[in-house]
Amino acid sequence: MKILLVDDSRSAAVVFAERLRAFGNEVAVAHDGREGIEQFQRFAPDLVLMDIEMPVMDGFEATRQIRAFEAAKQWAWTPILFLTSVGTDDNVIAAIEAGGDELIAKNVPERVLRAKMMAMTRIATLRHEVIKANRQLAEDVRLRELAEAELACRCDELSEVNTKLARVQGQLIQSEKMASIGQLAAGVAHQVNTPMAFVHATIGTLLQDVQQLLDLVGAYEEVTADLPPERLARVAACRRDVDVARLAADAERLGRESRENIERVRKIAHSLREFAQTGASGRWRLADLHRGIDATLELLGSEVSDKADVIKQYGELPEVECLPEQLNQVFMALLVNAEHAFGKARGQITLRSGVGKDSVWVEFADNGCGMPDDVRRRIFDPFFTTLPAGKGLGLGLSLSYGIIRSHGGTLGVDSAVGRGSRFRITLPVRQGAAG
Numbered sequence: 001m002k003i004l005l006v007d008d009s010r011s012a013a014v015v016f017a018e019r020l021r022a023f024g025n026e027v028a029v030a031h032d033g034r035e036g037i038e039q040f041q042r043f044a045p046d047l048v049l050m051d052i053e054m055p056v057m058d059g060f061e062a063t064r065q066i067r068a069f070e071a072a073k074q075w076a077w078t079p080i081l082f083l084t085s086v087g088t089d090d091n092v093i094a095a096i097e098a099g100g101d102e103l104i105a106k107n108v109p110e111r112v113l114r115a116k117m118m119a120m121t122r123i124a125t126l127r128h129e130v131i132k133a134n135r136q137l138a139e140d141v142r143l144r145e146l147a148e149a150e151l152a153c154r155c156d157e158l159s160e161v162n163t164k165l166a167r168v169q170g171q172l173i174q175s176e177k178m179a180s181i182g183q184l185a186a187g188v189a190h191q192v193n194t195p196m197a198f199v200h201a202t203i204g205t206l207l208q209d210v211q212q213l214l215d216l217v218g219a220y221e222e223v224t225a226d227l228p229p230e231r232l233a234r235v236a237a238c239r240r241d242v243d244v245a246r247l248a249a250d251a252e253r254l255g256r257e258s259r260e261n262i263e264r265v266r267k268i269a270h271s272l273r274e275f276a277q278t279g280a281s282g283r284w285r286l287a288d289l290h291r292g293i294d295a296t297l298e299l300l301g302s303e304v305s306d307k308a309d310v311i312k313q314y315g316e317l318p319e320v321e322c323l324p325e326q327l328n329q330v331f332m333a334l335l336v337n338a339e340h341a342f343g344k345a346r347g348q349i350t351l352r353s354g355v356g357k358d359s360v361w362v363e364f365a366d367n368g369c370g371m372p373d374d375v376r377r378r379i380f381d382p383f384f385t386t387l388p389a390g391k392g393l394g395l396g397l398s399l400s401y402g403i404i405r406s407h408g409g410t411l412g413v414d415s416a417v418g419r420g421s422r423f424r425i426t427l428p429v430r431q432g433a434a435g
């Protein structure tokens, strides 16, 4: 065991150290309290033998400081035995109160000293075991903390992956829906067009036939004017029920309205086909998106400028590989929608753009009416519209969605009722890079 002997009497210390070494101990010696503290910190003994009366610092004070040091450094308690020439009861009590564990006489008989050292060696062994167990415990705690941190990290990763999954799932559902609706739309457009063309043609013929009939009636009327009334009885009865002038006017109006409505059906069918064919036609080339947006704004002209201020916060964009006409169609849909979102007050449309990794983004933000959640969820559905009948087809956004998707990009939306909406298009710069 390692013993620190603190004694100001050098000759006594030499003798006592020899006695201790004779029992197989490693002994360090200090000659006053302060030196004792220094040695204690450096040597880390299993046992301290401490003289009480010493110059510079006495044994009691040195012991108090050693205990304070142990507490601060969380060292295991080191037994301290005081050496004295006068073993009074008062001395024993003072020694223990100062933090010592035992008091022995300097002239302790050899066999008693040997026995005491045996007891102290046992304590030293136990103390080493405690220290070892403590270290193991600290290491266990450290490893557990590491494992916990790792777990927390994994947990974060997992929840991030979960969020991504949910988003991708949402996109998948939307694109699945789009794909099947696209197929359906192409079919319906095709089916509708043929009969409509037929009806359009037959209405023309029908109108011509009616006109001929009316001309014929006119001719008869001229001729019948000269006939005697008794011969005209049957014709007169007919004339009472039929207003020829009204018939002529009706035929003209009904024909015009039918044609207008057929035109409308054809337009819907055309939009549907376009929607279904999104991405299938056109020539891919490099284009400046800002130019496309500006040209679309120009085309809309006063339609937009009468209702809103347009603020451009364009970033630096590289040219993007795309179908520019189709993208213009998207810009048009978004601008027209923004315009519809304004009430009587003059609105504001903010156009922003920027670059991401291998991608660019463009944002159309308005401070219009915004949308409640149940509307926002459905805006990409074909024919979904909140505009009054006849004003909107509800195809603008579903078409746009298809176009952006066929470019390998995304079309997202943020909206708050009463505050406005923000549509964000993200597009890959190059089509190959889109993966």
Ligand SMILES: Nc1ncnc2c1ncn2[C@@H]1O[C@H](COP(=O)(O)OP(=O)(O)O)[C@@H](O)[C@H]1O
Binding pocket: 333, 337, 338, 341, 366, 368, 369, 370, 371, 375, 379, 384, 385, 386, 387, 391, 392, 393, 394, 395, 396, 397, 398, 420, 421
């Ligand atoms: N900027 C916007 N602000 C508020 N609502 C919008 C906006 N853009 C789209 N919407 C909503 O989405 C619906 C669908 O839009 P869209 O597909 O372009 O069809 P449409 O304009 O013919 O109604 C609109 O009727 C409207 O309710």
Ligand SMILES: [Mg+2]
Binding pocket: 333, 336, 337, 392, 394, 395, 396, 397
């Ligand atoms: Mg629209």
